[in-house]
Amino acid sequence: MKKKPFFPKPSWDKAFGKKPRMYCRSNTRIIANPGLVIKVLLRKKIIVFLAYFVLVALTMLNLANYKWANETQPCSLQVSNNLNSKSRLNLNLLYNSPPVRRRQLVYVLTTWRSGSSFFGELFNQNPGVFFLYEPLWHIWQKLYPGDALTLQGAERDMLSALYRCDFSIFQMYNTELGKNISTQDIFGAPFNKVICSYPLCSFYRKDIVGLVDDKVCKNCPLQSLEALEEQCRKYDTVVIKGVRVLDINVLAPLIMDPSLDLKVVHLVRDPRAMANSRIKSKHGLIRENLQVIRSRDPMMRHLPMAFHNPKGLRRDTDYHAVTAMEVICEHMSKTLNTVLSSPDWLKGKYFLVRYEDLVENPIRTLKQVYRFVNLTASNDMEAFVMNMTSGRSNSALPFKVSSRNATMVASSWRTVLNLQQIRQAEDYCHHAMSVLGYVRARTMWEVRDLKKSLLTLPKV
The missing domain is CATH 3.30.160 (Double Stranded RNA Binding Domain)
Known part of the structure; x- marks a missing residue:
């Protein structure tokens, strides 16, 4: 078993x-x-x-946090919770991308002999501004003797590139073939605070307000355009000053470009003062005067030349210096008509500055301009503009920025021009003068009486 x-x-x-x-x-x-x-x-x-x-x-914590983040908190609650806000878990921060950096771009629209060199220093001296002085000069030199109007499109293209910190476009207008352009080859480089300051040059510092010595800056080491582009991208404000854009409508595509935030500061001056200054600097503007005159509309009413007299003024150079005023004022009128029509693309993008207001009330004008372009006027900048406009010198040397009695310089035309010459400038620029608030002179006595103002409120 x-x-x-x-x-x-x-x-x-x-x-x-x-x-x-x-x-x-x-x-x-x-x-x-x-x-x-x-x-x-x-x-x-x-x-x-x-x-x-x-x-x-x-889940409950996340819902509570979402509700707290989207509700408007009273001021007292925001203050009391200020210390705890850093420790509170805000899940929205994990998903929201950082804010996009927005740059302010500015173009100073002006013309020759309008006080633009001094006005440009208000930006060149600001530690937070990347400033370029007359970059369009390169186009006029390379394409000479092209007339002023045919160059406007090329100017707009250059500005579009420069505002994006693309300086390779300078090479396109290099007058010396086979040579690479450096920082010292850019027009106005010996006066440019960025090019003459650290880190591109050790002679000056951008954060210290004060004019630079062009003789010193000419000894700065040559830097590549790529190095200048790198500096350009560090600044939140880029300002370009130019006298070669004749009409604000040329800038319209740039102003309407959504990728740019371009504002225009329009600097103007009494045309009679401009005419007087153009005669004094006629030898330095020969090429520019010819290019402007070539673009003159054949249908324009050409007035007889009043600036020729037998006491020593040469007809040829004076003729070109003042006849260019006819073209300049014609396009200035087009700009002012555009501003008066208030197009949508120009709203909030345009600011007018009269040179006479700048020298009479420098600090107030500085603050107004800075407020328009989202800058703050420091004590150093206020001291700088006061010093530049209240000097003892009455010198009106062209193309040189120095401390002067700016009020006397601005009205010096009233002691130099005769009544016939004044009438010539007024006839060329009567519409622009009317819009800008420049009063026409009735008698020579009225001109010579410096206590009598020939200014009134502008219409723009």
Whole structure:
């Protein structure tokens, strides 16, 4: 008789009073343990419950935080929670991208002999401004003797590149073939505060307000255009001053460009003062005068030349110096008509500055201009503009910025020009003068009386 296999009775058999179930697969027997299974299931239920509880808690916290972030908080609550706000978990910050850096671009629209060199220093001296002086000069030199109007499109293209800190466009108008343009080859480089200051040059510092010596700056090391581009991208404000854009409508595509935030500061001056200054600097403007005169509309009413007299003024040079005023004032009138029509693309983008207002009230005008272009006038800048306009010198040397009695310089035309010459300038520019608030002279006595103002409020 065969003996039955003996299996020792486990302890749990007594507890449950049941025999264990036996499962056979092949020749292997597996004995299920109900007590162990129950314990495992109980542990799983606890873990699932805890995970569910944590999930619900996190969801409630996230909803509460979202509601708090979107509700307008009273001022008292914002103050009381100021210390705790840093430690509060704001999940929105994990998903919101940082704000895009917005740069302010400015073009100073003006013309020759309008006080623009001094006005440009208000930006050149500002530590937070990247300033370029007359970059369009390169186009006029390279494409000479092209007339002024045919060059306007090329000027706009250059400005578009420069405002994006792309200076490779200078190479297109390089007058020396085979030579790479450096920082010292850019027009106005010896007076440029960025080019003459650290890190491009060790002679000056951009954060210290004050004129630079062009003789010193000419010894600055040559830097590549790429190095200047790198400096340009560091500034939040880029300002370009130019006298070669004749009409603000040329800038319209740039002003309407959504990728740019371009504003125009229009600097004007009494045309009679400009005519007088143009005669004094006629030899330095021969090429420019010819290019402007070439663009003269054949339908224009050409007035007889009044600036020729037998006392020593040469007809040829004086003729070109003053006849160019006819073209300049014609396009100035087009600009003013555009401003008066208030197109949508120009709203909030245009600001007028009269040179006479600048020299009479320098600090107030500085603050107005800075407010328009989102800058703040520091004490150093206020001291600078006061010093530049209240000097003792009455010198009117062209193309040189220095401390002067600017009020006397601005009205010097009233002691030099005769009545016939004054009438000539007034006839060329009568519409622009009317809009800008420049009063026509009735008598020579009225001209010579410097206590009598020939200014009134402008219409723009």
